[in-house]
Amino acid sequence: MPTLKKIVLASGNAGKIREIAELFSELEIEIAAQGDLGIESPEETGKTFVENALLKARYAADMSGLPAVADDSGISVDALGGLPGVRSARYAGENASDDENLDLLLREMADVPDDDRGAGFHCAAVIAFPGDEVDPVVAEGVWRGRILHQRVGDGGFGYDPIFLDEAAGKTGAQMSREEKNAVSHRGKAFAELKRKLGERIVSAER
Ligand code: IMP
Numbered sequence: 001m002p003t004l005k006k007i008v009l010a011s012g013n014a015g016k017i018r019e020i021a022e023l024f025s026e027l028e029i030e031i032a033a034q035g036d037l038g039i040e041s042p043e044e045t046g047k048t049f050v051e052n053a054l055l056k057a058r059y060a061a062d063m064s065g066l067p068a069v070a071d072d073s074g075i076s077v078d079a080l081g082g083l084p085g086v087r088s089a090r091y092a093g094e095n096a097s098d099d100e101n102l103d104l105l106l107r108e109m110a111d112v113p114d115d116d117r118g119a120g121f122h123c124a125a126v127i128a129f130p131g132d133e134v135d136p137v138v139a140e141g142v143w144r145g146r147i148l149h150q151r152v153g154d155g156g157f158g159y160d161p162i163f164l165d166e167a168a169g170k171t172g173a174q175m176s177r178e179e180k181n182a183v184s185h186r187g188k189a190f191a192e193l194k195r196k197l198g199e200r201i202v203s204a205e206r
Contacts, residue, residue, distance in 0.1 A: 010041070034063075047086065052124070071124060072124050139192035
C-alpha cells in the first residue's frame with residue numbers, strides 16, 4: 001500500500017472538488033485538484049459508472065505519479081430501461097445544460113404513470129494508484145426515489161428538482177447538503193470508499 005500523504009482529485013468540477021475535499025478533510029491528507037497540476041479530464045468512454053470513475057482516476061494517477069480519487073454518477077430511470085445512466089450529463093446533447101437534460105427527461109416520462117416512475121441515482125467512487133502494482137479501491141452507492149412530473153425546490157443541481165426521496169417526502173432540491181449527503185448515492189459511495197481505504201491501510205500496517 002503506497003503512503004497516502006498527498007492525493008489528486010480527478011475532476012474539473014469545482015463543486016465536486018470542494019465536496020470530495022470536505023469528505024477527506026479528517027484524514028490529514030494533502031489534496032491537489034488535477035487542474036492545478038495541469039492534468040485534463042480524459043473522455044468518459046466507459047459503459048458503467050465504475051468504468052468511468054476508474055478511467056478518470058487511473059489517468060490522473062499515471063499523469064501525476066500520486067494516488068487519485070474520482071467519482072462518476074448519474075440517474076437511471078426504470079421506465080427508460082436505465083437511461084440516461086452514464087449519459088446523464090450529456091442526455092440532451094454533448095454540451096447540454098442541467099435544465100435541458102432535466103426537461104428532456106420530463107418529456108420522455110410525460111406518459112409514464114406514477115407507479116412506474118421509480119429511479120435511482122448511482123455513484124461510483126474510486127481511488128487508483130500510479131502503475132499497475134496496487135489494485136484500485138472501488139465503492140458504489142445508490143439512492144432510490146421517484147421522478148416527479150415537474151420541478152419542486154430550488155436547491156441542489158442536475159436532476160435534483162424532479163427526484164423525490166419518498167422517505168423524506170422531499171426532492172433533492174429541497175434538502176440541505178447534510179440531509180442529502182446522509183442518504184445520497186455520493187454520500188454512500190464515499191463513506192464506503194473511506195471505510196475500504198481504512199481497511200487497506202490497517203491490513204498493510206500489520
Ligand atoms: P458526472 O459529473 O460525470 O458524474 O455526471 C453526473 C451527472 O449526473 C450530472 O451532470 C447530473 O446531471 C447527474 N447527477 C449526478 N449526481 C446528481 C445529484 O446528486 N443530483 C442531481 N443530479 C445528479
